[in-house]
Amino acid sequence: MAKTVLEFEKPIIELEAKIAEMRKLADTLDIAEEIKSLEEKVSLLQDQIFSSLTRWQIVQLARHPDRPYTLDYIERMTTNFIELHGDRCFRDDKAVVGGFGMLDGQTAMLIGQQKGRDTKSNIYRNFGMMNPEGYRKALRLMKLAEKFEKPVITFLDTPGAYPGIEAEERGQAEAIARNLFEMSRLHIPIIVVIIGEGASGGALGIGIGDRILMLENCWYSVISPESCSSILWRSWDYKEQAAEALKLTARDLLDLKIIDKIVPEPTGGAHRNHEEAAMILKKVLLDELKRLKKIKIDKLIDDRVEKFSNMGVYSE
Amino acid sequence: MAWFKRTKSHIESETKRKDIPDGMWVKCESCSEIIHKRQLEQNFHTCPKCNYHFRIGSSEYIEILFEKKSFKELDKKITSSDPLEFVDTKSYKARIKEAIKNTGIYDAVRTGTAKLNGHEVVAAIMDFSFIGGSMGSVVGEKISRAIDKSIKTRRPLLIISKSGGARMMEAALSLMQLAKTSAKLTKLAEQKIPYISVITDPTTGGTTASYAMLGDVNIAEPGALIGFAGPRVIKQATGKDLPKGFQTSEFLLEKGFIDFICHRKELKEKISQLLDLFKN
DSSP states (O other): OOOSOOGGGHHHHHHHHHHHHHHHHTTTSOOHHHHHHHHHHHHHHHHHHHHTOOHHHHHHHHTOTTSOOHHHHHHHHOEEEEEOOOOSSSOOOTTEEEEEEEETTEEEEEEEEOOOSSHHHHHHTGGGOOOHHHHHHHHHHHHHHHHTTOOEEEEEEESOSOOOHHHHHTTHHHHHHHHHHHHHTOSSOEEEEEEEEEEHHHHHTTOOOSEEEEETTOEEESSOHHHHHHHHSSSGGGHHHHHHHHTOBHHHHHHTTSOSEEEOOOTTOGGGOHHHHHHHHHHHHHHHHHHHHTSOHHHHHHHHHHHHHTOOOEEO | OOSSOOOSSSOOOSSOOSOOOSSSEEEOTTTOOEEEHHHHHHTTTBOTTTOOBOOOOHHHHHHHHSOTTOOEEESTTOEEOOTTOOBSSSBHHHHHHHHHHHHSSSSSEEEEEEEETTEEEEEEEEOTTTGGGOBOHHHHHHHHHHHHHHHHHTOOEEEEEEEOSBOGGGHHHHHHHHHHHHHHHHHHHHTTOOEEEEEEEEEOHHHHTTGGGOOSEEEEOTTOBBOSSOHHHHHHHHOOOOOTTTTBHHHHHHHTSOSEEOOHHHHHHHHHHHHHHHHO
């Protein structure tokens, strides 16, 4: 499936290609042993590369063009999904999708930022960068879920809120602030999953919840490494250092108690196997939903506010 | 043919001095009027000629808004502990140290209880001079505690925002301060305690996208830059020229995101009037 190969993935992909070629000859030649040893080598190499990824490499994986996006997960995890459109005020923002769907027989509201696969679909999706009407659509759908007491699951995957003239005119800041406020007191369980890029307020705008999950190869921070480099180093060339300094990976954020759980990805990253990535996530979501449903709603909301109130490190 | 040929494309006059030396006189950044410092203070740090609002810090707002000596500061000495050990061209630790030394305050917001025209309030006032008024863990925690104080004492909350947004050097922790302060504000709302947000020049990024925009009443000072993305970022991303007056208080009023614009000299009266209306 992998169409794009990142620099550090190359040795793995090359070996895999070699194995595939040998398999074709396996009918006529007795090379089963060799194939086996090569497969072991691939797996070893894979572990080696993926256990020592730099933060910048993880950022690259999070942006991998073959990575599953929100609709890829929804399609594989749910049945009966019906997408609902529009904020009822201005228009439908294509950078965010949402609707009711069923996870193992239980209805949930699924909302997520949606990127495109190619230039055309990326323009259609605005590269997953939401406008104010997108945040308002998301909130409308969450309120709808609240009305019918269905849990909300949000998927975060955006390079940021859209920095456009019209976005400012329609109140990008207000739309995000409103969502943070309303999501904090929404009377239903909310699970947030970071599935790719979690860039700043644009991601957080649909990112308040009772449980914050993060896939292994994602980043979540206040700014992208490139922009951070350009502001603090006054040059675009320090993105690797910026990525290190920002401590933006799932493991970093678990240590900082910003996320609750890391969701493992298939070997080699989610982009290597969409189906498996979706099934791993589905299982985790079902577990989490089961636990959240047992908590009384008032306590759930108090805990949610408490959870975010405790975030931050300072001394006095 | 010309007898004289101009060799330079434009001629600069040397008589126009850009800076007025330190001392008793200040030049208005908008209309270039030369104003005596005392006159500027008496005029609430606004230009008597063109009404330009000079950027001022928390001390000046405390003096302008509250009854003498009524401001009792809370949590004064909470400081950032550089949780990420962040280093860019300079270490974050050094930046904080320098900022504390230069400003005499411990982070970008000061909080406290105070009296405004007889109204007991809880106030949080930001200082742009402290690392661009950026919001990190300390700002989030102090605002969060100010909200607690508001709830506990049932005093209205007043926040004066002046901030470049979330503090980069605390990365995701800074981002979470948007969530923290907004989540806390739901508890204040639940208790039906008024929150007045005063937005001043400049307020952008994460601060606008959290508490600054969440007032029961949002007030802005005239001519302030208020927005989410900064003008330079928008220009770069869209390649378009920005319309005149874009992201100013007047623009936001027109677009429907603030309730009214208030000259600094009337700010105290207007807030007091609002609190009367909420109370009676």
